[in-house]
Structures are given as C-alpha cells and as structure tokens.
Amino acid sequence: MTDRAFAVVRAGALTTVQDGGRPGHAHLGVPRSGALDRPAAALVNRLVGNPSGAAVLETTLNGCALRPRCAVTVAVGGAPSAVTVDGRAVAWGTPVRVPAGALLEVGPALYGVRGYVALSGGVAVEPVLGSRATDLLSGLGPPPLTDGAVLPLGLAPLAHARVDTVPQPGPPRELILRTTPGPRADWFTTAALRTLVTRPYRVSSASNRIGLRTQGPSLERATAGELPSEGMVLGAVQVPPDGSPVVFLADHPTTGGYPVVGVVREQDLTAAAQAVPGTVVRFVGVGGWPGA
Amino acid sequence: MGERALLVEVADGTAAAALHAELLRRRAAGSLQAREIVPAARTVLLDGLPGPDEVRRLATRLPSWEIPPLTARAEDVLELPVRYDGPDLADVAALWGVPVPEVARIHSAAEFRVAFCGFAPGFGYLTGLGGVPEVPRRATPRTAVPAGSVGLAGPYTGVYPRASPGGWQLIGTTRTVLWDHARVPAALLAPGTRVRFVPEAR
Structure with a gap:
C-alpha cells in the first residue's frame, strides 16, 4: 500500500479530474474543458505545493471519500465543506497530511456547488491533447470517478505550500453576471434585451459543466429562422427556442446554431460555477448594452 | 464577442474558407495572436485574443484586408474508402430521383472540403456535393x-x-x-482538409 495512487471510496454525485483544460483545439470540435472554478483549483494546488496546472478533483454538491495508498498532502477548497481524516475533523482550505491507508472524507457543500481536492503530486492519469480534464460533452479525458476506482498520483513536489490557509468565502446571495452584447443581440426584440438585464432569473437544476441554465422570462426573437452554426465562446449566453438563456461553461460545444445574445465576463463565471439551483441570477448589461 | 473574441461574418462558406486560410497564415507569421481560430458555416471566430484593444483593432482593420481566394492542390486530397451500404440509401436515392447505385457514384465523384468541425471531436462538416437536392435531417434522430x-x-x-x-x-x-487522440494528428478531418470518398466493393 505504498504506491503513488489513491482509491475512490465514495465517488459522490459527480467527481471529475480537472486541470487547465485543452484550449487551442476548438477548430477540431474539442471543448476547452478544465476546472469550472479556476481560482479555487489553482489555490488548492498552491496549498499542497503543486504547480497551478496540476490535475485536481472537482466534486459536485456532496463531496467524495478517498483512501490514498501513500502519505500525501491534501487541500480541499472551492465550496466549503467538512473535511475529516479517519473520522477526525481537519481544516478546510489548509494543507493536511493524510497517512497512507487513511480515509479522507470531503462532506457535502455547506454552500456552493463545486469542491476542489488537490493531492500532492497531482492526479496523474494519462493526458489527452495535453490535459487530464474530464470533458463531459465530448467524453475526452478520464471518466468521472466511480466507487472502487484507483487513480495514479504524480511525484510529490519539492516545493512547500506558499500559503497556510485561505479565508472561507461567504455564501453568495445572488449571482451577478456582467454581460456584454453578443454577436446576435440584434436577433432579439428591444424588449427582450431590456428584459434580460432588468428581470431576475434563477439557476435551473438542469445546469451542468456544459452550461448554466436559467429559468425566467423568455426572450423574444426579432428575427425568425435558423442561424447557421458559428463558433462559441466561454460565457456565451445562448438562447435556445424555449427562450431561456444558457450561459456556456467549460465543456460548452465549440460551434452552435442558437443565437448568442450576450457574453458574460470570464471573471464572473467563477461565481456561476458555485451557484446552486434556485439562486437568483442578475444579468448586468455592460460594454454598450443596448438601451442600458 | 466578449472581451477576447471576435466573430467575423462573411458572405458565404467560400469566403469563410478563404478568411480562415488567411488568418492561419497571419498567425503562423506572428502578426496575429489568437488561441483559437474556429471557422463555421459563414463565420470565423477568433478567440483568446490578447485583450479588448486587440479585438477593437482587428474589428476596425479586418474589413480592409486583401484576402486571396483559396487555391486547391490536388496532391492534398485525403481518400476515405466507403462502403455505400447505409440504411438511408434508398431514401436519399428517392429524394435525388436516381436509382440506388447512383447515390454512390454521385457522392464519390465529388471533391469535398472540411468547412468546419463541431458536434464531436473530429466531426467535420464537408461541403462539395452539388447538383442534387439537399437531404433533410431525419425527423427522429x-x-x-x-x-x-x-x-x-x-x-x-x-x-x-x-x-x-x-x-x-x-x-x-x-x-x-477519423479521431484518435493518441495519434498525431488526432483528427483526420480538420478545417480545410480536402476529401474524396472512394467506393469499396460490397
């Protein structure tokens, strides 16, 4: 039990391997993928002394449980949760030494959606196109974790953590998404453009790593007909025929045929990754939003 | 399109192909910094540009670029052997108003070009089939x-x-x-690739 690997004792609702993703391949239909809450993934890596691009685990709502086969340093960040080692409470957001064979348990998110677990050396599954990220749209990268799976770890870094602990974020009340006009804003009525940036929406439970789906007033089109497929970007607010805006996240398709009414600023997508279903969403028009 | 991307719309697929080729040339020459250059039906998306200033600069200058038309080189054609045995062959023949074996002949006589990719890694949208009615998608996928x-x-x-x-x-x-992530290149069908389908004996 001393090989550099860990066993998955409880995979949780959806736990995936994530890193910086695989940008640069969109023209082949390959999504960028990667951690949804980039700053949280970078921070837990820093806490255990890993380079910022090392692969971490991204949990969804209810954490996970792991049993390392070697002694490792672990840090849990992102959505705050209880963390225990062999049943003893340890600190969240702090490097923790886990002995070989001990049980690391990451509890359900107290608030937020996605937790990040960095293990010293990083998750060392085989990279695909330069990334170890699980891409749920295209199926590239390792499959989501399953109970009983064993995943390899990289060599422990020589570097020491540069910070000891991190402040726990407060629960967000509303999700504010600053949005610039999209290339197809003119496909929507003036009233619809105003509706998007003045009326509240809510995060739908159908949201996933591909997109943050919203529920709220539907956006009426000024232009009927079909849009030929065109390139899509992270944060694009696409409006399918039902009129409910979808904000594209890391695993978004690289091309799409529904009009993009706006684009959410990348800095605001971190909060989007942590917004639980039912959270109030406010799109704030910036960058010359029509009529704003 | 946001702070680091620009969606360039052109008249048609031919113009998109020519613009795509020009953008690749400029990126290779170092005069364009874009992480992604994504052609589509009649647009080319530039993403991962250095910042809003570069987005504005390109948006202003790009319309006045001289873009040479695409030139085809015969030796670059990728040949894909095909067994024409699909379940919708008869429906396509009926739509085209030809006997079933004619579908293979018409389809394999055309030279195709990958206009763009999407839907899945390595899935190319190939244009080049002319002179026959367009085939609708199946009512039920x-x-x-x-x-x-x-x-x-x-x-x-x-x-x-x-x-x-x-x-x-x-x-x-x-x-x-067509797609093998362990192979270089992973995708046989990248935008711009020329393709011919070669009938295989049944």
Missing part, C-alpha cells in the same frame, strides 16, 4: 449511429468519428479511424 457512418444533412456530408446519437441520413460506412 437515431439514438445510436455507429462510428464511421457517412451521413448527409443539408449542404453537408459528415462522418461520425465515434458512435453517438445522430439525425443525419446515413449512406455508407468507412473503416478509417
């Missing part, structure tokens, strides 16, 4: 289309790189592996 299936939809021919659901009308099958 199939829940499972086998890897290597050659299908038609609208102006495009596509080959499913792996098994997936799909609504294209299937006319044949290729054994060539």
Whole structure:
C-alpha cells in the first residue's frame, strides 16, 4: 500500500479530474474543458505545493471519500465543506497530511456547488491533447470517478505550500453576471434585451459543466429562422427556442446554431460555477448594452 | 464577442474558407495572436485574443484586408474508402430521383472540403456535393449511429468519428479511424482538409 495512487471510496454525485483544460483545439470540435472554478483549483494546488496546472478533483454538491495508498498532502477548497481524516475533523482550505491507508472524507457543500481536492503530486492519469480534464460533452479525458476506482498520483513536489490557509468565502446571495452584447443581440426584440438585464432569473437544476441554465422570462426573437452554426465562446449566453438563456461553461460545444445574445465576463463565471439551483441570477448589461 | 473574441461574418462558406486560410497564415507569421481560430458555416471566430484593444483593432482593420481566394492542390486530397451500404440509401436515392447505385457514384465523384468541425471531436462538416437536392435531417434522430457512418444533412456530408446519437441520413460506412487522440494528428478531418470518398466493393 505504498504506491503513488489513491482509491475512490465514495465517488459522490459527480467527481471529475480537472486541470487547465485543452484550449487551442476548438477548430477540431474539442471543448476547452478544465476546472469550472479556476481560482479555487489553482489555490488548492498552491496549498499542497503543486504547480497551478496540476490535475485536481472537482466534486459536485456532496463531496467524495478517498483512501490514498501513500502519505500525501491534501487541500480541499472551492465550496466549503467538512473535511475529516479517519473520522477526525481537519481544516478546510489548509494543507493536511493524510497517512497512507487513511480515509479522507470531503462532506457535502455547506454552500456552493463545486469542491476542489488537490493531492500532492497531482492526479496523474494519462493526458489527452495535453490535459487530464474530464470533458463531459465530448467524453475526452478520464471518466468521472466511480466507487472502487484507483487513480495514479504524480511525484510529490519539492516545493512547500506558499500559503497556510485561505479565508472561507461567504455564501453568495445572488449571482451577478456582467454581460456584454453578443454577436446576435440584434436577433432579439428591444424588449427582450431590456428584459434580460432588468428581470431576475434563477439557476435551473438542469445546469451542468456544459452550461448554466436559467429559468425566467423568455426572450423574444426579432428575427425568425435558423442561424447557421458559428463558433462559441466561454460565457456565451445562448438562447435556445424555449427562450431561456444558457450561459456556456467549460465543456460548452465549440460551434452552435442558437443565437448568442450576450457574453458574460470570464471573471464572473467563477461565481456561476458555485451557484446552486434556485439562486437568483442578475444579468448586468455592460460594454454598450443596448438601451442600458 | 466578449472581451477576447471576435466573430467575423462573411458572405458565404467560400469566403469563410478563404478568411480562415488567411488568418492561419497571419498567425503562423506572428502578426496575429489568437488561441483559437474556429471557422463555421459563414463565420470565423477568433478567440483568446490578447485583450479588448486587440479585438477593437482587428474589428476596425479586418474589413480592409486583401484576402486571396483559396487555391486547391490536388496532391492534398485525403481518400476515405466507403462502403455505400447505409440504411438511408434508398431514401436519399428517392429524394435525388436516381436509382440506388447512383447515390454512390454521385457522392464519390465529388471533391469535398472540411468547412468546419463541431458536434464531436473530429466531426467535420464537408461541403462539395452539388447538383442534387439537399437531404433533410431525419425527423427522429437515431439514438445510436455507429462510428464511421457517412451521413448527409443539408449542404453537408459528415462522418461520425465515434458512435453517438445522430439525425443525419446515413449512406455508407468507412473503416478509417477519423479521431484518435493518441495519434498525431488526432483528427483526420480538420478545417480545410480536402476529401474524396472512394467506393469499396460490397
């Protein structure tokens, strides 16, 4: 039990391997993928002394449980949760030494959606196109974790953590998404453009790593007909025929045929990754939003 | 399109192909910094630009660029062997008003070009089929289309790189592996690739 690997004792609702993703391949239909809450993934890596691009685990709502086969340093960040080692409470957001064979348990998110677990050396599954990220749209990268799976770890870094602990974020009340006009804003009525940036929406439970789906007033089109497929970007607010805006996240398709009414600023997508279903969403028009 | 991307719309697919080639040349020459250059039906997306200033600068200057038309080089054609045995062959023949064997002849006589990719890694939208009516998507998509299936939809021919659901009308099958992430290049069908389908004996 001393090989550099860990066993998955409880995979949780959806736990995936994530890193910086695989940008640069969109023209082949390959999504960028990667951690949804980039700053949280970078921070837990820093806490255990890993380079910022090392692969971490991204949990969804209810954490996970792991049993390392070697002694490792672990840090849990992102959505705050209880963390225990062999049943003893340890600190969240702090490097923790886990002995070989001990049980690391990451509890359900107290608030937020996605937790990040960095293990010293990083998750060392085989990279695909330069990334170890699980891409749920295209199926590239390792499959989501399953109970009983064993995943390899990289060599422990020589570097020491540069910070000891991190402040726990407060629960967000509303999700504010600053949005610039999209290339197809003119496909929507003036009233619809105003509706998007003045009326509240809510995060739908159908949201996933591909997109943050919203529920709220539907956006009426000024232009009927079909849009030929065109390139899509992270944060694009696409409006399918039902009129409910979808904000594209890391695993978004690289091309799409529904009009993009706006684009959410990348800095605001971190909060989007942590917004639980039912959270109030406010799109704030910036960058010359029509009529704003 | 946001702070680091620019969606350039042109008249048609031919213009998009020429612009795409020009953008690749400029990136290779170092005068364009873009992480992604994504052609589509009649647009090219530039993403991962250095910042809003560069987005504005390009948006202003790009319309006045001299863009040379695409030139084809015969030796660059990728040949894909196809068994024309798809389940929708008869429907396509009926739509085109030809006997079934004519579908293979017409389809394999055309030279195709990958206009853009999407839907799945390595799935190319190939243009080049002319003189026959466009084939609509199936009213009900199939829940499972086998890897290597050659299908038609609208102006495009596509080959499913792996098994997936799909609504294209299937006319044949290729054994060539279109996507293999362990291979370099992973995708045989990248935008701009010229393709010919070669009928295999049944």
